[in-house]
Amino acid sequence: MSDVAVGMESMVNAIGANNAAAAFRAKILHFTDQPDPITGAGIEYFDDGVLVVEQGRVKALGDAQHMAAAGFDLQSCQHFPDQLIMPGFIDSHIHYPQTSVIASYGEQLLDWLNNYTFPSEARFANAEFAALAAHEFLKILLQNGTTTAMVYTTVFAQSTEAFFSAAAQMNLRMISGKVMMDRNAPDYLLDTPASSEQDCRALIERWHQQGRQLYALTPRFAPTSTPEQLAGTGKLYAQYPGLYLQTHLSENLQEMAWIKELYPRARDYLDVYDQFGLLGPRSVFGHGIHLSDLEVERLAQTGSGIAFCPTSNLFLGSGLLDMARLENAGVPVSLATDVGGGTSFSQLRTLAEAYKVLQLQGQNLHPLKGFYMATLGNARALQLDNYLGNFAPGKEADFVVINLGATPLQALRQSSVQSDSPDSVKSLAEKLFALMTLGDEHNIAHTYVMGKKVFSRAPATEGALSWAI
Known part of the structure; x- marks a missing residue:
């Protein structure tokens, strides 16, 4: 077993032993440094990731399938499929x-x-x-x-x-x-x-x-x-x-x-x-x-x-x-x-x-x-990066769950992003550019402070739009 796998198994065992931990599964993006769009340095993105929070702080972050292979129960996660988790x-x-x-x-x-x-x-x-x-x-x-x-x-x-x-x-x-x-x-x-x-x-x-x-x-x-x-x-x-x-x-x-x-x-x-x-x-x-x-x-x-x-x-x-x-x-x-x-x-x-x-x-x-x-x-x-700003272990777990397709136009634009590799820097950048160009407060599905949900936006009702043409 590789050192990475041993480390993941140890982390999963520690999480499993602590009932106070909460886990969130979604697409997850955060930055470890100023990003380099060419090399991908400074960017950590999981197309299917898990964020674990314990007592209001980040406990762990990883790829969902890797964590499952190490014994983590993905059914314990609050799951936000097709949505994006980022730091607040x-x-x-x-x-x-x-x-x-x-x-x-x-x-x-x-x-x-x-x-x-x-x-x-x-x-x-x-x-x-x-x-x-x-x-x-x-x-x-x-x-x-x-x-x-x-x-x-x-x-x-x-x-x-x-x-x-x-x-x-x-x-x-x-x-x-x-x-x-x-x-x-x-x-x-x-x-x-x-x-x-x-x-x-x-x-x-x-x-x-x-x-x-x-x-x-x-x-x-x-x-x-x-x-x-x-x-x-x-x-x-x-x-x-x-x-x-x-x-x-x-x-x-x-x-x-x-x-x-x-x-x-x-x-x-x-x-x-x-x-x-x-x-x-x-x-x-x-x-x-x-x-x-x-x-x-x-x-x-x-x-x-x-x-x-x-x-x-x-x-x-x-x-x-x-x-x-x-x-x-x-x-x-x-x-x-x-x-x-x-x-x-x-x-x-x-x-x-x-x-x-x-x-x-x-x-x-x-x-x-x-x-x-x-x-x-x-x-x-703001000299706050020792406390927050990314999902480094121990940092305060303030984060948002973002609906990438909050409007029909945004959903259409997001679906048009083509990539052979869903976690490639290029396709990620294209999705983010559409989000920052077309997005607003309606993209914020949930907001968490120190791991606790403090805001949720009711999803748009199916068929809420009506037409007379």
Whole structure:
């Protein structure tokens, strides 16, 4: 018996001895590294695979027939034939208070904030409203297969408290923080440097690294924070280990002109944050569309990341992200929806728009790279890959079951993929490209968090469509 077979038999015996383990059988895809579409390196795909979860963590992953040959009882699996299991999607930049203003008509960034976002966020002064909104937001994420996100709340500390409470109740791994904003916004949304520091300290000490929750310092963007507030943010960032920082950078040309007026001594937009010690491997800057060469170089030097928000950038007319330029310089780039400037909670729709944004610049987003970005790539960009992002043994078992043929058109397109080898990289890429081009939240059949099912979509009823032609 080969070493591989011995290892499989040992694993199967260990699984069989533990009644607490649960097994899931389907097509299974995850990434062990950034994928190489030519060689297949970094890709692990099973056309008929089994994922075993024990106490909320990945116990084992393997080919169903190999496991059966080693003694594993395939009848013990929850079976999803012709469906695809992947790690849960990760969103690196999203605003939970903006759920209700998604798809608001006709503005660019600064007007959109004043006319839609700020009035919406005022309602989160009410703790009960904030709690209801947090639960609704998280439920929508799960309906879209997103199990982890980096989330903006509002200036009101109770909105952040409500968000973390809801996330903890659902046992979700989330990164979030109170918005800090002490100028250039309506009076009803302003804090002060002292109050924001006090609120953040209390929230950090209550929630950061408690269960699956992580705290992100969140100055909204440099125009709405005074130098005093940014200095206080830098002090907190240095004081508490493992904190994150999230804010916005170089999204809109009007915004950038405003920065020059507010911070005339800064070399550029990024330098405003740099002067206060806000750059680093756990700093994620939304957008980064209009960056100078010096800014790109400094982001790379510090390991600071950019959240690519294609649906928002298109919707608000902000511009096209040059992803190749950032990646060639060594800047981590993650994928984000940026709801409510973004127009969908779905990372599938977001990938479709990212593909188009890059096509307009003569760049390409291979589907394997796209799904890598939505899972392990985003986990790495957010310094979370020790916890999740793929199905390595011991990782947190957040995953989705995807219906590849959720509509008649998708089913037709998937059936047209021809291959002599059903698990070939080429045919897999073609199936994934159809999924990311045509797919949306309706492809998410089930969502699991720490091995427990938290969302299921009712299958379309046979004959639900009727025709009068």
